[in-house]
Amino acid sequence: MINLFTQISKYLNIVFIAFYTYYAFRVFSLADRDKKDRIYRKMKHIIYLFHFVSYLVLFLNTGSFKVAGLYIAQVVAMLVIFSIYPWVYSNISKFLLNHMMLLLTIGYIMLTRLHFDKAMKQFAIATLSVVFCIVIPIIIEKLKKLQDFGWVFGGLGIVVLLSVLFFGVSNYGATNWISIKGFTFQPSEFVKIIFVFSIASLLSKRRDFKYVAVVTVLAAAHVLILVLEKDLGGALIFFITYLIMLYIATSQPLYFFAGLGAGSVASYLAYHMFNHVRVRVMAWKDPWKLIDNEGYQVSQSLFAIGTGGWFGMGLYQGLPTSIPVVDSDFIFSAISEEMGGFFAILLILICISCFLMFVTIAMKIQELFYKLLALGLSALYLFQVFLAIGGVTKFIPSTGVTLPLVSYGGTSILSSVIMFSIIQGLFIMNQDRNEKIEKKRRKTKKTKKS
Template structure:
């Protein structure tokens, strides 16, 4: 009976997820507010439905009351996030909020399946991050000086990275961790936020080539320190983010192509200098020749994705723990194996829907600092998604970066929730400006009509 329920639930969940994903793009065509609100409510019903079905399957698989208790906490978290965000973030993007909750709920479910203790830690950090994010609209709206602190952002970011380089701990070949009061933190995840603010602030004001050179040197220092830490995934994200921000700020294609060419040269140099890069490239090019060692991780990932097929093995029925570091770097493989290729494809489309929304926010911002900030976070976010999914599917060599909102990692989940919330704050700023412009137009129009009526009366 249990196997029948698992098999049936696969098709139900995939159907619900497909509907949710469809609405994630269909809502862009809806111009009426009532039509959009209806879609957002349907999406939330689908989130809670999928979350309930998966939680029930976990209970059936484990027969543990801890799963039921944890499910209850998650429901409270999801409900409170919806209520509090809509109260604090007036005029927020409900599509971005729904996508964030969908990705978080899948993360909680998959991590509960893989390691219950890690799932609890992820939940606690997400909860604390949610509370912190409630203050972001106030900061963005009240502190207009944020755009004038470019040098401060840059120096602070470089200082933190140097601190990690000197006192950090090495894990999986990269010296990118700090231990504070017994808690392991990955500072580069938070320096990403400072880096985008630094680049946006400096580039929004620069007009001369000399200024661009100075800003680029500071940006290059961030990347260089990350390379020295052997945190090459983060270095690549910083580099690509800056190149696109520089291109948008200057509208000079020479900077874009020069940056891409220098990136290729840097990649070849890294291959020659770092042994662990050679191992990853060799594992990517031919994992089967060294499946017992360097190619084991990517080979297990491909086995998992292939075994899952389009409809998956069913939650709790696969062997995702056979993949090393599955809960962080390779969680997409675990999702593909047990939830299926269609479900995994829907996750990719949800990421794309978020990215499109972020780009729309950036394009609508009139203030250059806010425009570049939104663009920087958009590029940073989608490139991290590309690196993570591309690495586990053998599209590109693995870089060891986490999948936003889904992979286990306290620093990763906290920083990404902050980024989503900052973008929500920018969205609200733009909405408020549009409302003010609309009110002014109404006042001007009504005043003109009054004058016209008086003129006709005379």
């Protein structure tokens, strides 16, 4: 009976997420606010249904009341978050709030299936992060002078990265973690957001060649330090994000293609300088040849994705725990195996719709600093998703990058929630300004008539 329900549930979940994905793209074509609100309510109900069915399967397969307790705690947290955010901000983007909660929910479900203790920790950190970050939209709107501290943000980022270079601990070949009394975190997750603030601030001031050259040196310093730490995934994210922001600010294709050329040369040098980079490239080229050692992780990931097929094995019916680092870097493989290829594709589409909303919000902003900030975070988010999924599917060499809001990791979760909160703040700020302009316009029109 349990196996039957498990098999039924995987089809139900695909249907739920398919409808959610449809609604996620449907709202882009709607202008009426009431129609959008109705769709957002449907999306929220789908999240609750998906969450309930998945945790029911987890409970039936484990018989653990700890799982039931975790489910109840998560429902209470979701109810509070879905209630308090619209109460604090009348002009909140329900689209972004729904997406953030859905992605967190997918992560909760998979981590509960993989490692219950890590699921508990992830839930606690994510909930505290969401509650803490409720103040960020206020900060974005009130502290307009943030755009005057570009060099300060840039210097702070370099100092933090240098501290990791000298005092960090090594993890999977990269020295990009700091451990303090058993508490380990990855500072580059926060520096990448500071970096976007810095570049947005600097490029919104001036865009002449000499000034751009100096800003590029600042950006290159961030990338170089990450390369020295052997955090090449992080270096790549910083590099691509800067190139995109530079092109948007200057509209100069030459800068973009020159940067790509320099990046290609740097990648060639990194391949010859760092052994773990060569290992990852060899594992990418032919993981089956190195399946007993260097290619084991990628091979197991591909086995999992292939075994799951289009509809998945069902929760607890696969062997995702055979994949090394499955709860963080390779969680997409576990999702593909047990929830199915269709579900995995829908998850990618949801991430893309999230990026499209980021860009839509950015394009409606008038101030260049805020526009660059939104577009920089958009590029950062999409490229991180690309690296995370591309690495586990053998589309590109593995870079050790986590899937935002889904993968296990306290610093990854907190930085992702901060990113969503900043975009949320930009949306709210723009909506509030538009309402003020509209009220002023109506008042002027009314005065002229009288």
